[in-house]
Amino acid sequence: MSEPEDAALRRAVAPVICYPNETLPKPDMALYRAARAGAKKIDEVLASPREACTFEVPQGGFFRISSVEGPQVGDLNLWNRQDLSERFYSGKTRALHGTHLTTGERMWSSFPHLRPLATIVADTLDWYGMDAFGGAVHDVIGTRCDPYTGNLLSGAQYHHCCHSNLTRALSDHLGVSLTEAEPHVHDVLNVFMCTGFTRDTGQYFMKASPVRVGDYLEFFAEVPLLGALSACPGGDCSSEHTSDVSACYPLRVEVFETAPEALEGWAPPARSGYDGSHGR
Ligand SMILES: [Zn+2]
Numbered sequence: 001m002s003e004p005e006d007a008a009l010r011r012a013v014a015p016v017i018c019y020p021n022e023t024l025p026k027p028d029m030a031l032y033r034a035a036r037a038g039a040k041k042i043d044e045v046l047a048s049p050r051e052a053c054t055f056e057v058p059q060g061g062f063f064r065i066s067s068v069e070g071p072q073v074g075d076l077n078l079w080n081r082q083d084l085s086e087r088f089y090s091g092k093t094r095a096l097h098g099t100h101l102t103t104g105e106r107m108w109s110s111f112p113h114l115r116p117l118a119t120i121v122a123d124t125l126d127w128y129g130m131d132a133f134g135g136a137v138h139d140v141i142g143t144r145c146d147p148y149t150g151n152l153l154s155g156a157q158y159h160h161c162c163h164s165n166l167t168r169a170l171s172d173h174l175g176v177s178l179t180e181a182e183p184h185v186h187d188v189l190n191v192f193m194c195t196g197f198t199r200d201t202g203q204y205f206m207k208a209s210p211v212r213v214g215d216y217l218e219f220f221a222e223v224p225l226l227g228a229l230s231a232c233p234g235g236d237c238s239s240e241h242t243s244d245v246s247a248c249y250p251l252r253v254e255v256f257e258t259a260p261e262a263l264e265g266w267a268p269p270a271r272s273g274y275d276g277s278h279g280r
Contacts, residue, residue, distance in 0.1 A: 019095050027119045028266065029104060032220050035263055036062055036121060039256035047074065049248030050160040052169035052230035055255055056081055057221040060263045062121065062256040065191050065229060066216040070249035071209050071236035073193040074229045075144045075162035077170075077186055078107055078117050081224040086113045090140045090187035099196070100136040102126045107189060107219075112276055115269040117225065122218035125192070128210055134196035135207055138217065141195055142204060144188045145232060160244070162188065162230035169228050191217055191229070191251075193237055208238035222269050229253055 004010070039062055047053040049072070057063045065074060080086035089110045097105045102123045106116035123138070130136045146163035150156045163185055171181035192211040197204060235246035 021096055024096065025269070027104060027106065027116075027220075029121065031263070031266055032119065032121045035060070035258045035266075036218075036220075036256070038262050039258045041254055042257045043255035045253050047229045047231040047251045047253070049231050049235075049250055050165065050233045050244070052162070052165035052228050053253060054169050054173040054226065054228045055253050057219075057225040057227065057255050058257055059221055059224045059268060060258045060260075060266070061221045062218060062258070063118075063221065063225075063227065064122075064216050064218040064254045064256070066252045066254070067192060067211045067213050068250055068252050069213060070247065071192075071211050071213075072249040072251055073209050073211070073232050073234060073237050074191040074251045075166065075188040075232055076191050077166055077184075077188055077228045079184065079226045080109065080113075080117065081226040084184050084226070086110060086117075086223075087184070087186050088117060088189065089114070090143075090189070093189075094140040097140075099139055099141050101138045101140060101189065106222075109223075110186075112272055112274065114272040114274075116222045118219040118221055120217065121220050122216065124215040125210060125217075128194075130196075131194075133205070133207065134199060135194045135205070136196060137192060137194050137210065139190045139193055139195040140187075141197070142188070142190050142193065142206075144185070144230070145234065158233075160233050162232050165230040166228045169230070173226070173228070185228075188230075193232075195237075206234070206237040209236040211236070227253070 045053040078088040086109045093108045107118045109117045125137045145161040166185045167182045192209050194209045195206045231251045235248045
């Protein structure tokens with residue numbers, strides 16, 4: 001189509017932030033830091049390369065995801081341990097915080113709950129910011145690599161995409177079949193993954209993660225959590241995923257318990273105040 005006469009004018013309209021987030025309830029980071037200082041480690045699990053691990057975090061506790069052995073990205077799912085229908089809502093988290101998460105930002109839960117499941121309390125890659133390509137770390141853009149898209153694009157039958165890794169791990173953790181576990185798997189927080197959108201075509205891109213051994217991302221559990229973390233077959237995601245070609249390394253998850261007195265003054269987040277009547 002030919003451009004209308006006022007095309008330049010229309011393009012020049014300034015953008016408006018969809019969800020100004022100044023009114024979001026602010027996490028008490030000082031309280032979290034104080035609670036973390038006295039927290040005790042109660043568990044440690046490892047996601048092996050091209051596999052996923054699961055872990056549970058008590059409400060008010062913390063968990064830390066660390067790079068060990070080599071640069072590796074991880075696909076993280078979170079559920080309310082007491083009600084798996086309340087789970088991480090990547091799309092709404094993106095709408096509220098933007099395309100990538102860092103310290104002080106939260107992983108929000110699905111409707112009708114819409115409350116923080118976890119708050120990021122430490123990010124050793126927060127120095128990265130946004131690079132010249134528009135890339136940043138820990139995205140909530142991507143979904144999770146999966147065998148269905150791989151099959152659609154190339155006809156492949158590949159079984160170690162994050163979607164399948166998460167499905168197997170959840171099935172083992174809950175003691176249910178793969179068929180029962182699979183619908184619980186959802187879009188992820190891409191831990192340590194460096195991504196953005198190309199300026200010219202708007203395509204989702206990835207590039208080698210800046211993560212190095214010893215880097216970590218740490219979370220406060222706002223509700224009792226069940227987590228699953230997949231060490232993506234993409235490795236550091238510098239070239240490809242949905243295959244066994246990339247170098248892959250494990251990821252470590254450590255879980256910490258907080259003394260109840262350390263959380264004095266903290267109240268668990270309430271479920272959404274919307275009355276649920278939808279106008280009827
Ligand atoms: Zn993946």
